[in-house]
Amino acid sequence: MSLTSPSSRCIECGLHKVCFPPSFEARALEQLSSLINSQNLLSKGESVYRQGDSARAIYAVQSGSLKTVMTQADGSTQITGFYLPGEVIGLDNLAQSHCASTAIATEKTGLCELPINAMSRLSQQLPELQSHLFQIMSNEIRADYQRMHMLSQTSAEERVLSFLLSWSARQSRRRLSAQALRLTMTREDLANYLGQALETLSRTLHKLQDDNLITVAGRQITLKDLPGLNARLQVQCS
Amino acid sequence: MSLTSPSSRCIECGLHKVCFPPSFEARALEQLSSLINSQNLLSKGESVYRQGDSARAIYAVQSGSLKTVMTQADGSTQITGFYLPGEVIGLDNLAQSHCASTAIATEKTGLCELPINAMSRLSQQLPELQSHLFQIMSNEIRADYQRMHMLSQTSAEERVLSFLLSWSARQSRRRLSAQALRLTMTREDLANYLGQALETLSRTLHKLQDDNLITVAGRQITLKDLPGLNARLQVQCS
DNA sequence: CGTAGCATTGATTCTCTTCAAGAGGTGTGG
DNA sequence: CCACACCTCTTGAAGAGAATCAATGCTACG
Numbered sequence: 058m059s060l061t062s063p064s065s066r067c068i069e070c071g072l073h074k075v076c077f078p079p080s081f082e083a084r085a086l087e088q089l090s091s092l093i094n095s096q097n098l099l100s101k102g103e104s105v106y107r108q109g110d111s112a113r114a115i116y117a118v119q120s121g122s123l124k125t126v127m128t129q130a131d132g133s134t135q136i137t138g139f140y141l142p143g144e145v146i147g148l149d150n151l152a153q154s155h156c157a158s159t160a161i162a163t164e165k166t167g168l169c170e171l172p173i174n175a176m177s178r179l180s181q182q183l184p185e186l187q188s189h190l191f192q193i194m195s196n197e198i199r200a201d202y203q204r205m206h207m208l209s210q211t212s213a214e215e216r217v218l219s220f221l222l223s224w225s226a227r228q229s230r231r232r233l234s235a236q237a238l239r240l241t242m243t244r245e246d247l248a249n250y251l252g253q254a255l256e257t258l259s260r261t262l263h264k265l266q267d268d269n270l271i272t273v274a275g276r277q278i279t280l281k282d283l284p285g286l287n288a289r290l291q292v293q294c295s
Numbered sequence: 296m297s298l299t300s301p302s303s304r305c306i307e308c309g310l311h312k313v314c315f316p317p318s319f320e321a322r323a324l325e326q327l328s329s330l331i332n333s334q335n336l337l338s339k340g341e342s343v344y345r346q347g348d349s350a351r352a353i354y355a356v357q358s359g360s361l362k363t364v365m366t367q368a369d370g371s372t373q374i375t376g377f378y379l380p381g382e383v384i385g386l387d388n389l390a391q392s393h394c395a396s397t398a399i400a401t402e403k404t405g406l407c408e409l410p411i412n413a414m415s416r417l418s419q420q421l422p423e424l425q426s427h428l429f430q431i432m433s434n435e436i437r438a439d440y441q442r443m444h445m446l447s448q449t450s451a452e453e454r455v456l457s458f459l460l461s462w463s464a465r466q467s468r469r470r471l472s473a474q475a476l477r478l479t480m481t482r483e484d485l486a487n488y489l490g491q492a493l494e495t496l497s498r499t500l501h502k503l504q505d506d507n508l509i510t511v512a513g514r515q516i517t518l519k520d521l522p523g524l525n526a527r528l529q530v531q532c533s
Numbered sequence: 534c535g536t537a538g539c540a541t542t543g544a545t546t547c548t549c550t551t552c553a554a555g556a557g558g559t560g561t562g563g
Numbered sequence: 564c565c566a567c568a569c570c571t572c573t574t575g576a577a578g579a580g581a582a583t584c585a586a587t588g589c590t591a592c593g
Contacts, residue, residue, distance in 0.1 A: 127440055131529070135444035149440065152433035157440070177426060184419055191415070194432040195390035201439035202365055202387065202395070206373035208446045209490025213549065244572060252447025254550050259573055275558085275572080291369070451581065482540060492582050497541055513540080513590080 066090040070169075075143030075230065076117050077189060085183050092175040097168040105146070105160040105168060112150035114172045118142045121166025122241040127158040136250040139163070139242055141227055148194055163241040208252045216251045217261045218290045221271070225280055235283070240276040265289075304328040308407075313381030313468065314355050315427060323421050330413040335406045343384070343398040343406060350394050352410045353385035359404025360479040365396045374488040377401070377480055379465055386432050401479040446490045454489045455499045456528045459509070463518055473521070478514040503527075 067073045067090045068083060077086065097116075099105065105116055108128055118140050125137045125146060137158055140146050149157045151173060180187035207216055221238065229235045240247065248255035262278070265271045270286050272279040280286060305311045305328045306321060315324065335354075337343065343354055346366055356378050363375045363384060375396055378384050387395045389411060418425035445454055459476065467473045478485065486493035500516070503509045508524050510517040518524060 127444065129444060133444075133448055135440065135448060137440045137443065149433055149436040152430045152437060157437045177422070177429070181419060181422055181425065184415065187419065187425065188415060191428070191432070192390045194429070194436065195387055198387040198432065198435055198439065199390060199395045201436065201443070202373065202375045205375065205439070205443060205446060205490075206365065206367060206371075208443060210371055210373060210487075243570090249448075252443075255572080256551085256574085257549060260549095263573080481538090493540080494542085494583080495581060498581095501541080 067093070067169075070119065072117075072119065072143045076145070081185060081189070085185055088179060088183065089171075089186065092179060093169050093171060097170060099162040099166045099168070101162055101164050103162050105162070106150070106156045107159045108156055110156045111154055112147070112156050112173065114170045115145055115147035115150070115176070116160070117145050117169040117171065119167035119169055121162060121164050123160050123162050123166055124242055124246055125158045125160045134249065136242075136246050139246075139250065142231055144227075145193055148197055163246075213251075213253045213257050214261050214264070215290060216253065217258060217265070218286060220247070220251060221278065221280060222283075222286060222290065225283070236280045238278045238280065240278060242276075305331070305407075308357065310355075310357065310381045314383070319423060319427070323423060326417060326421065327409075327424065330417060331407050331409060335408060337400040337404045337406065339400055339402050341400050343400070344388070344394045345397045346394055348394045349392055350385070350388035350411065352408045353383055353388070353414070354398070355383050355407040355409065356380045357405035357407055359400060359402050361398050361400050361404055362480055362484055363396045363398045372487065374480075374484050377484075377488065380469055382465075383431055386435055401484075451489075451491045451495050452499050452502070453528060454491065455496060455503070456524060458485070458489060459516065459518060460521075460524060460528065463521070474518045476516045476518065478516060480514075 067076070067086045070076075073081075073086060077089075097105070099121075105123065106112070108126075120142055122142075123140045123146060125140070127135045127137050129135070137149075138146070146160050147156075176186075176190075180190055207219055211219075224238055224240070225235045228238065233239075242250075244255045244258055248258040251258065262271070262273050265286075266273050268289075270280070270282045270289065272281060305314070305324045308314075311319075311324060315327075335343070337359075343361065344350070346364075358380055360380075361378045361384060363378070365373045365375050367373070375387075376384070384398050385394075414424075414428075418428060445457060449457075462476055462478070463473045466476065471477075480488075482493045482496055486496040489496065500509070500511050503524075504511050508518070508520045508527065510519060
């Protein structure tokens with residue numbers, strides 16, 4: 058991982074309102090900045106940490122995107138998440154000394170590194186930081202429950218629909234288009250994440266295109282009819 | 296929820312080594328005890344908290360058992376977990392002011408209530424408590440990823456096998472038999488948790504019985520051949 | 534003892550996976 | 564700059580696994 062530093066101070070980072078709640082005071086942000094080691098730049102395919110590595114830090118995505126993968130004893134894998142700027146990876150590594158998953162950049166990606174030890178110490182002094190960490194972990198657990206529901210109780214199409222809509226919402230939060238989705242992962246990875254065969258995913262996308270709800274052009278997917286997509290998702294649930 | 300208090304001090308509780316790591320000093324346990332409001336006793340079917348309630352506390356199970364359920368907008372549900380003594384519920388409620396799920400006692404159940412506010416304050420003073428909270432949340436996230444893998448990539452039988460073995464391990468941790476499982480939930484709830492139809496679950500259990508691996512007597516399930524069950528799980532994965 | 538909730542078992546249906554082949558796109562080396 | 568190879572994605576056909584529908588058996592509780 059190479060070292061550059063256009064801005065290692067949170068307050069200068071365009072994403073600080075995404076990483077931290079507005080209630081975070083400038084002083085707190087300043088202290089937090091001080092423990093951010095560096096800005097790491099990874100190129101596509103490089104890993105931030107690998108399953109089994111000793112866990113030293115959590116990371117906030119500045120630019121680009123990543124996927125996290127868990128490999129089972131039998132060699133099968135599970136994509137546990139895709140991450141966009143302003144999102145945090147490595148929360149599953151706080152428990153043990155070693156990493157539970159591998160994080161891989163799916164394109165050129167910039168990261169903020171927050172060493173676990175320093176962060177723990179700082180959150181002893183900053184109640185708002187501790188509280189924020191509890192919150193993002195708690196939110197992650199909630200989101201995981203939602204995903205379990207999706208994986209175990211819904212149809213293949215429903216899973217694709219809810220992924221597209223959630224990706225759209227995440228792009229919006231970053232002030233990107235809610236319609237023009239730029240997926241950064243392969244069909245195989247996305248299918249694995251959604252718990253289906255990649256052929257099924259491909260077919261579903263095409264069906265949605267046939268029904269004039271989306272346009273598929275490789276990893277560029279346009280949501281032509283957001284209300285229609287939402288409606289289709291509701292119908293499935295009945 | 297009625298109020299009794301045979302022992303509201305952690306150090307006197309037989310489970311304190313399960314709730315907290317051995318590194319926890321007596322002094323820390325003492326301080327922690329001081330914020331435990333009371334011991335709550337619930338009878339079967341009663342709820343600790345309900346989805347949408349304001350989130351006030353997390354809870355450690357003292358005796359009995361619970362299930363947590365998330366209800367979707369469309370009315371479908373997801374059992375997000377079953378909890379035994381020494382385990383903690385409510386971690387998904389730290390993020391927002393309201394509860395994301397409903398916790399229901401599946402039998403007569405005793406609980407320790409740890410108010411969120413008081414706990415946050417105390418963990419500002421006790422680094423080991425903060426660290427422990429980070430750890431149990433991080434562990435929960437890891438376990439969730441494992442479950443996603445199970446739900447999305449494995450067969451119905453495999454899911455039943457891994458549930459039985461994990462329940463066995465959890466009984467062991469409480470110094471109960473690793474063979475004689477006492478399930479506290481209905482087939483419907485278990486099937487929902489495992490992401491399958493209850494008929495499928497029933498059939499799978501019977502097949503395992505036919506193959507002389509287990510004995511099924513309602514909710515009393517005996518693991519007759521632990522190595523055999525493990526082997527069967529491995530084979531599935533190939 | 535009777536009823537209601539819970540669990541088993543069987544028959545059928547259907548969604549999704551798997552297997553297979555081919556098309557599109559991209560990057561590298563000649 | 565083109566050709567080739569490789570990776571990714573699409574599309575089709577067949578089959579398996581699990582869901583659903585339906586009926587019956589069991590158990591526990593009032």
